[in-house]
Structures are given as structure tokens and as C-alpha cells.
Amino acid sequence: MKKKEETFFQLISQKPWEASQAKLDNKHDGKTLKLSREKIGVRTIMVVSTVIFSFFVVAYADRMLIHDWKNMPEPWLLWINTCILMITSYFFHKTKIASDRSENVKVKNGLFTVGFLSFTFIFGQMLVWYQLLNLGYFAASNVANAFFYMLTTIHGLHLLGGLIFWGLTTSKFLKGNYRISKMQRSIELCAIYWHFLLIVWFVLFGLMLFT
Amino acid sequence: MPDEFGYKIEAKVDMAASGTSVPPIDYVPVAERPEQELYHSKSWWTTYVFSQDAKYIGIQYTCVATAIALVGLTLSLLMRIQLAFPNLSLLDASVYYQFITMHGMIMVVFFLTALFLGGFGNLLIPLMCGARDMVFPYVNMLSFWVFVLAVLVLVASFFVPGGPTGAGWTLYPPQAITAGTPGNLWGIVLMLVSLVLFVVGFTMGGLNYVITVLQARTRGMTLMRLPLSIWGIFVATILALLAFPALLVGGIMLLLDAVFGTSFFMPASVSMGELLQTEGGSPILFQHLFWFFGHPEVYIVALPAFGIVSDLISVHARKNIFGYRMMVWALVIIGALSFIVWAHHMYVAGMNPWFGYFFATTTLIIAVPTAIKVYNWVLTLWRGNIHLTVPMLFTLGFIITFLNGGLTGLFLGNVVIDVPLSDTYFVVAHFHMVMGIAPVLVVFGAVYHWFPLVTGRMLDQGLGKLHFWITFVGAYMIYTPMYYQGFLGVPRRYFEMYESSYISTVGLNVFITLSALVVGLAQIIFFYNVIRSVLKGEKAEKNPWKANSLEWQTPKMPPEHGNWGEKLPVVYRWPYDFSVPGVDKEHIPQNVSPSEVAGAKVEKT
Numbered sequence: 011m012k013k014k015e016e017t018f019f020q021l022i023s024q025k026p027w028e029a030s031q032a033k034l035d036n037k038h039d040g041k042t043l044k045l046s047r048e049k050i051g052v053r054t055i056m057v058v059s060t061v062i063f064s065f066f067v068v069a070y071a072d073r074m075l076i077h078d079w080k081n082m083p084e085p086w087l088l089w090i091n092t093c094i095l096m097i098t099s100y101f102f103h104k105t106k107i108a109s110d111r112s113e114n115v116k117v118k119n120g121l122f123t124v125g126f127l128s129f130t131f132i133f134g135q136m137l138v139w140y141q142l143l144n145l146g147y148f149a150a151s152n153v154a155n156a157f158f159y160m161l162t163t164i165h166g167l168h169l170l171g172g173l174i175f176w177g178l179t180t181s182k183f184l185k186g187n188y189r190i191s192k193m194q195r196s197i198e199l200c201a202i203y204w205h206f207l208l209i210v211w212f213v214l215f216g217l218m219l220f221t
Numbered sequence: 222m223p224d225e226f227g228y229k230i231e232a233k234v235d236m237a238a239s240g241t242s243v244p245p246i247d248y249v250p251v252a253e254r255p256e257q258e259l260y261h262s263k264s265w266w267t268t269y270v271f272s273q274d275a276k277y278i279g280i281q282y283t284c285v286a287t288a289i290a291l292v293g294l295t296l297s298l299l300m301r302i303q304l305a306f307p308n309l310s311l312l313d314a315s316v317y318y319q320f321i322t323m324h325g326m327i328m329v330v331f332f333l334t335a336l337f338l339g340g341f342g343n344l345l346i347p348l349m350c351g352a353r354d355m356v357f358p359y360v361n362m363l364s365f366w367v368f369v370l371a372v373l374v375l376v377a378s379f380f381v382p383g384g385p386t387g388a389g390w391t392l393y394p395p396q397a398i399t400a401g402t403p404g405n406l407w408g409i410v411l412m413l414v415s416l417v418l419f420v421v422g423f424t425m426g427g428l429n430y431v432i433t434v435l436q437a438r439t440r441g442m443t444l445m446r447l448p449l450s451i452w453g454i455f456v457a458t459i460l461a462l463l464a465f466p467a468l469l470v471g472g473i474m475l476l477l478d479a480v481f482g483t484s485f486f487m488p489a490s491v492s493m494g495e496l497l498q499t500e501g502g503s504p505i506l507f508q509h510l511f512w513f514f515g516h517p518e519v520y521i522v523a524l525p526a527f528g529i530v531s532d533l534i535s536v537h538a539r540k541n542i543f544g545y546r547m548m549v550w551a552l553v554i555i556g557a558l559s560f561i562v563w564a565h566h567m568y569v570a571g572m573n574p575w576f577g578y579f580f581a582t583t584t585l586i587i588a589v590p591t592a593i594k595v596y597n598w599v600l601t602l603w604r605g606n607i608h609l610t611v612p613m614l615f616t617l618g619f620i621i622t623f624l625n626g627g628l629t630g631l632f633l634g635n636v637v638i639d640v641p642l643s644d645t646y647f648v649v650a651h652f653h654m655v656m657g658i659a660p661v662l663v664v665f666g667a668v669y670h671w672f673p674l675v676t677g678r679m680l681d682q683g684l685g686k687l688h689f690w691i692t693f694v695g696a697y698m699i700y701t702p703m704y705y706q707g708f709l710g711v712p713r714r715y716f717e718m719y720e721s722s723y724i725s726t727v728g729l730n731v732f733i734t735l736s737a738l739v740v741g742l743a744q745i746i747f748f749y750n751v752i753r754s755v756l757k758g759e760k761a762e763k764n765p766w767k768a769n770s771l772e773w774q775t776p777k778m779p780p781e782h783g784n785w786g787e788k789l790p791v792v793y794r795w796p797y798d799f800s801v802p803g804v805d806k807e808h809i810p811q812n813v814s815p816s817e818v819a820g821a822k823v824e825k826t
Contacts, residue, residue, distance in 0.1 A: 021445065022444075022445065022549055022553070024443065024445040026443065026445045026446045026545070026794075026795040027541075027794075027797075027798075032793070032794065035441060035446060035792075036441050036792075038441055038442070038443045039440055040351070040436075040442050041438075042435040042436060043435060047357075047437070050432050050436065051432055054428050055424075057462070058462050061463055061466040061467075062466040062469060062470060065467055069485070072503060073502075073503060073506065076503065077501065078484075078500050078501030149481050149482075149483050150483055153502070156477060156481070156483035156485065160474070
């Protein structure tokens with residue numbers, strides 16, 4: 011049953027009471043989008059997160075116009091953390107490809123590498139915090155510092171949330187108690203989420219770098 | 222045929238009207254997708270406490286939201302007594318402000334939002350879409366318990382040193398977190414934590430509502446065959462998913478200002494003669510964030526109410542809804558417009574006046590789709606077979622109340638009229654009519670309508686009518702004088718008002734308070750009716766209101782776990798086939814196949 015994708019406007023101009031439309035409607039299988047529910051779920055979460063980060067960016071842009079704003083330095087460690095996050099994303103992509111080909115050893119190694127690198131990233135971020143606090147950049151002393159601590163925390167919390175799902179997927183994979191298609195789906199969705207967080211980090215890091 | 226993930230799909234032949242003797246007119250091709258695996262609870266805890274059944278979660282949401290609403294109601298009655306009899310000195314200024322704040326936040330967020338989306342959403346979405354449950358039942362259960370946690374944190378703020386916050390439900394900084402405002406140390410922190418929890422919990426629920434409506438409907442149920450209740454809840458959920466982040470962001474930043482002394486929103490200020498450490502913060506930024514959430518919030522409550530009213534009016538007037546498509550369009554347009562009107566709450570906040578022009582214009586434009594809805598409800602009644610049942614009475618009450626609440630909104634939407642009225646009781650009357658009384662009337666109508674579905678018993682109609690008339694007439698006795706007070710210039714937010722030489726409203730205040738007490742106490746009738754009916758109410762027949770939508774077509778009423786027994790229903794029509802010409806039946810439920818109603822003619826709509 012192939013049917014043409016309708017635009018939203020075509021959809022809401024249907025006349026469900028007419029006989030010709032009823033014939034079409036009776037064949038409808040009740041799904042609006044040709045996507046799995048998990049995929050739509052992850053996309054919805056990404057949309058909501060994007061909205062959240064957008065508000066933070068708007069608040070940042072509005073607040074930095076006020077004269078008391080004092081830029082804070084970007085420690086070189088942040089560049090290393092950014093690289094770690096990029097490498098994580100790269101490995102997740104490799105893992106996804108391996109899982110599509112059902113190469114189990116590669117998938118296992120890939121999942122472990124990704125987890126290790128993600129925790130390293132979070133540890134690295136905390137190290138940056140430690141450095142900055144030692145240098146006297148407290149959240150209360152200037153709002154630019156406060157934004158830095160807040161944005162890194164929110165980003166880190168998103169990563170931790172992703173790591174919960176990474177943990178669930180990995181433990182299922184190790185127990186061997188899974189359907190291949192379902193495992194591929196989980197790994198794919200985790201990978202998408204990790205790429206999303208990388209992009210978010212680019213935006214946040216860029217924002218702090220260029221202001 | 223494999224799906225996008227290479228699933229092997231066993232065709233569910235039984236979902237389509239199976240067997241050999243299917244008339245060709247009823248034939249639908251076999252389903253392409255497997256049915257959802259249904260979760261079955263194994264212990265007492267997972268059945269009755271941490272239930273994953275959406276119907277049950279809906280009832281849990283309703284009970285918790287109603288319980289906290291009773292707290293909100295009590296607070297409002299105490300405030301009314303204080304206003305009418307200031308000589309009693311029942312509440313001092315701090316307590317009065319704390320009660321205002323808690324009353325507002327409880328009613329708007331923890332009662333109405335939770336009840337319409339959490340309560341009615343969970344109950345109705347799977348049943349009306351023909352699904353066995355929500356798509357992520359575990360997340361749905363988590364959503365409810367995070368909501369409970371949020372309510373507990375909110376209630377806890379009554380018991381901390383300093384009491385709950387008294388910053389007003391809008392929580393504007395800087396006064397929300399500076400000395401002099403009640404609850405500026407503990408109360409505000411608990412309030413913000415509670416709101417953050419609420420948003421997190423809601424997002425988990427909202428994910429379920431949206432994806433269930435989009436992806437888990439039964440066969441033949443296109444989006445345009447959905448009852449308007451589901452459309453209302455669906456659009457409102459999307460609004461909430463996009464608007465609550467603004468509250469979350471504002472809340473987190475205010476929390477940091479309160480706890481860590483950052484200055485996101487805190488300007489340089491002197492408090493109690495001492496210069497605070499904060500500087501440069503922008504209080505108006507918080508107002509923008511708050512109202513970017515706050516205005517869609519009005520429609521997060523109103524759109525489900527619109528949807529439910531459309532269904533109730535159609536069923537109880539035995540007539541198809543006038544302009545179904547226009548109703549859907551209006552819901553979508555109102556939803557979209559609601560994101561570009563927020564600053565009409567901030568005309569007196571010191572914005573650039575040109576800004577006000579823009580927001581006044583968009584605000585008035587929103588009246589167009591809203592008026593379309595009101596016309597369509599009225600036209601649905603025209604030449605209908607109106608049954609003045611209790612749900613219908615509440616529905617009619619809603620239309621009138623929403624109409625005059627909305628019309629007064631036109632005044633407040635204009636900058637020049639809003640400026641003098643903004644700080645008066647006119648605003649209080651306006652938003653209580655439009656956002657308090659109107660949705661609550663829908664809630665009552667919906668409870669009387671769907672009570673048999675949940676319990677299998679009818680609510681008493683006589684008591685229901687008594688409850689309706691006292692509530693409805695009483696509400697007008699409360700708020701009509703408030704409009705008048707507003708025109709006179711009686712200021713809101715004052716905790717005691719005596720006679721003055723130019724405004725004398727003490728008598729009116731006593732009248733309003735007595736009306737409020739009567740209406741408040743009249744709710745006892747409702748709760749008595751509910752408890753009595755649950756225990757020994759008249760047993761309801763199946764589909765007692767002769768409705769067409771799927772929730773009444775389950776094999777058993779009340780529906781069991783999994784809703785539909787062996788086979789999922791197959792949908793052949795929209796839910797508004799009342800008095801179709803050429804058919805003996807007075808109404809045709811959505812799952813009646815075309816061969817059973819062979820002579821049906823297309824009804825003009």
C-alpha cells in the first residue's frame with residue numbers, strides 16, 4: 011500500500027464525511043509518519059532540547075549587551091574536550107555502521123569506546139571548572155562565568171541522560187538478550203543523539219569563543 | 222513485508238474484518254504493521270501504584286490535580302474573607318501575598334494543565350484513537366510520579382522557614398528573591414524546583430501524547446477522523462512542549478540567582494540599606510521568558526477545553542459539529558498565534574511602545590479563530606435535538622462564560638485601555654472568567670459525561686443540575702461585580718481595603734465573598750455525588766449518551782487493560798454521524814461498517 015506523502019495542508023483539508031474520501035480513509039493504517047515511534051521520540055526530545063538551548067542563547071545574547079559583562083578566558087583544555095566529543099561522535103558512527111553489518115565484536119568495542127570517551131569528556135569539563143574556579147572565576151563574580159557554568163552543566167546533563175540509554179543498550183547487548191533489528195535501532199538512535207549533542211556543543215562553544 | 226528496520230511482519234489478518242463473508246464494501250487490506258506488545262503488570266505495586274495503564278494514570282492525575290486544587294480553592298476563600306472583613310485581620314500582608322502566589326500557581330499549572338493533559342489526555346487519547354495504550358507506557362508512569370514529586374515539593378514550601386514564596390504567581394525578579402518578600406529564601410527555591418520538576422515530568426508525558434496520536438491510531442483512523450477532543454489535546458501538547466522550555470530556562474536562571482547569587486536577572490540594587498553584590502541583570506528578560514511560556518499556557522488549558530466542548534455539544538445536541546474542518550484549523554491557528562502575543566502581559570513593564578502595537582495587533586487577530594469556534598458551537602445547536610443533560614448544561618455555561626470572558630479580553634488587549642485597567646480588579650475578573658471558570662465548567666461537564674466510562678455508573682443528574690446552577694450563577698455573582706470594581710479603579714493585590722471618600726466597594730466585597738463561599742461550598746455537592754455514585758450509583762448501560770467515538774465502543778465498560786479485547790476496532794467514519802439521512806439508526810458509531818448502514822447518504826456539513 012504505497013501512498014503519496016501528504017502535506018500538512020492537504021491533510022487538514024480532507025473532507026472525512028464524503029464517500030470518496032471515506033474509501034481512501036478506510037485503507038489508512040493509522041500511522042501518520044513512516045518512522046518508528048522511538049525515532050519520533052528521539053526527534054521530539056531533540057526539538058525540545060533545541061528550544062531549551064535556543065532560549066539560553068537568546069538570554070545570553072540579551073545579557074551580554076549590558077556593560078558589566080566581562081569575558082572569561084577559554085582554557086586550552088576546552089579544545090581538547092571538544093576533540094574528545096568529536097572523536098566520540100565519530101566512533102558512534104563507526105559503531106552504528108558495524109551494528110548494521112552485525113559485526114558483533116566491533117559493536118562491543120565501539121560501545122565501550124564511546125562510553126569511555128563520553129565519561130572522559132564529562133571529567134574533562136569538570137577539570138575545566140576546577141581550573142577556572144582556581145583562577146577565581148566564580149559564578150557570582152560575573153554573569154559571563156555564570157553562563158559558562160550553567161551551559162556546560164546543562165549540556166553535561168543531556169550527555170548523562172544519553173549515557174543512561176547507552177548503559178541500557180550496552181547491558182542488553184552484553185547479555186545477548188535482544189533482537190538484532192531492535193539493537194540496531196537503539197544504537198542508531200543513540201548515535202543520532204550523540205551527533206546532536208556534538209552540534210549543540212559546537213554552538214555553545216562557538217558562542218563563548220566569539221564573544 | 223519488512224518495515225524500515227527490517228522487522229518481519231506477521232500480517233494481523235484479524236484486525237481487518239476477517240473471514241470469507243466480508244461484503245466487498247467493508248473490505249480493508251490487511252494491516253502492515255505488528256500490534257504493540259502490551260505490558261502486563263505482575264504485582265500489586267505495578268497494578269495499583271506504579272501502573273503503566275494510561276487509563277489508570279489518567280485517573281491518578283485527575284485525583285492528585287483535584288486534591289491540590291482543593292488547597293488552591295481554600296486559599297482563595299480565605300483571601301476573599303480577608304478582603305470582605307479586613308477588621309477580622311485574618312491574614313496579614315505577607316500571608317495574603319503567599320496565598321495569592323500559591324493559589325495562582327496551583328490552579329494554572331498544577332491543577333488545570335495537569336488535569337487537561339495528564340488526566341483527560343491519558344484517559345481519552347488511547348481510547349479515542351483506538352490504541353491499547355500509550356506508546357511508551359513506562360515513561361508515562363514516570364511522568365505521573367515526577368508530577369507527584371513536583372506537587373509534594375510545592376506543598377512542602379508551606380512548611381519551610383519563611384513559608385511559601387509571596388512573589389506573585391509570575392515570580393518576577395528582583396523582588397522574588399530579595400529581602401522583604403515573604404519566602405525569599407526557601408519558598409522561592411522550592412517553587413522553582415517544583416516547576417522544573419513539573420516541566421520534566423510533563424515533557425515525558427507530552428512525548429507520549431503526541432506520538433500516540435500520530436503513530437498509534439487504529440486502522441482507518443485518519444487524523445481528520447479524530448474527535449475534536451483529541452485535536453485539542455494534541456495541539457495543546459505541542460504548544461506545551463515548545464512553551465514549557467521557556468519556563469524551564471527562566472526558572473533555572475532565577476534559581477541560580479537565588480541560590481548562588483549570580484546576576485542573570487538581578488540588577489544592581491540596594492536592599493535594606495545595603496548594596497547587593499549583583500549588578501547588571503535584566504528583570505525584563507525574565508518577564509519575556511516567563512510570558513513566552515505564560516501566554517501559550519492559557520491556550521494549553523483552553524484548547525483541550527475547546528475540543529472537549531465540541532464533542533460534548535455534538536453528542537448532546539445529536540447533531541454533527543458545525544464546520545469540523547474549520548474547528549481543526551481554528552485550533553491550529555490559535556496554537557500558532559499564541560506564540561506571538563506574549564508581551565501583551567507586559568504593556569506596563571516599560572517596553573518600547575511600538576512593541577505594544579505589534580502585540581496588540583496579534584492579540585486582536587487571535588479573536589478571529591476564537592470567534593469562529595464560538596459561532597460554530599452556536600450553529601451546532603441550531604436545529605439540533607438538544608438534550609439538556611448535565612454535561613450539556615455545563616457546555617452551554619462554558620460558551621457564555623468564555624464569550625464574555627473573551628470579550629473583556631479585547632479591552633485589555635489594547636494598550637491604551639490596558640494601562641489604566643491593568644492594576645485593577647477588571648483583570649482579575651477577566652482572567653478568572655476566561656481561564657478559571659470557563660475551563661472548570663468544561664472539566665465538570667467532561668466528568669459528568671465520562672464518569673460512566675470510568676466507573677460504569679452514572680452520576681446523579683438531579684444533584685448535578687443543582688451543582689451546575691449554583692456554580693454557574695454563583696460565578697457570575699462573583700465576577701460581574703469585579704468587572705465593575707475594576708472600572709471604578711479598585712486596585713488588585715491589596716490585602717485590605719476600607720471605605721474611601723471616592724471609591725466605596727466594601728459592600729460589594731462582602732457580596733462577592735459571600736457568593737464565593739456559597740460556590741466554594743457547593744462543590745461539596747459534586748464530591749458527594751461522585752463518592753455516592755462510585756459506591757452505589759445507578760449502573761450505566763453501555764454507551765449511555767449514544768456517542769459515536771471509539772471510547773464507548775469497547776467490549777466491556779469500563780474498558781479493561783488493553784481496552785479492546787481480542788481485536789482492535791476498525792474505523793469507517795468520523796465521530797459525528799448523528800441522524801444520517803437514509804439510515805434507521807439515530808447515530809452511527811465510528812466502527813460500524815458501511816454494509817450495516819447501506820442506505821446512508823452523505824450529510825451536508
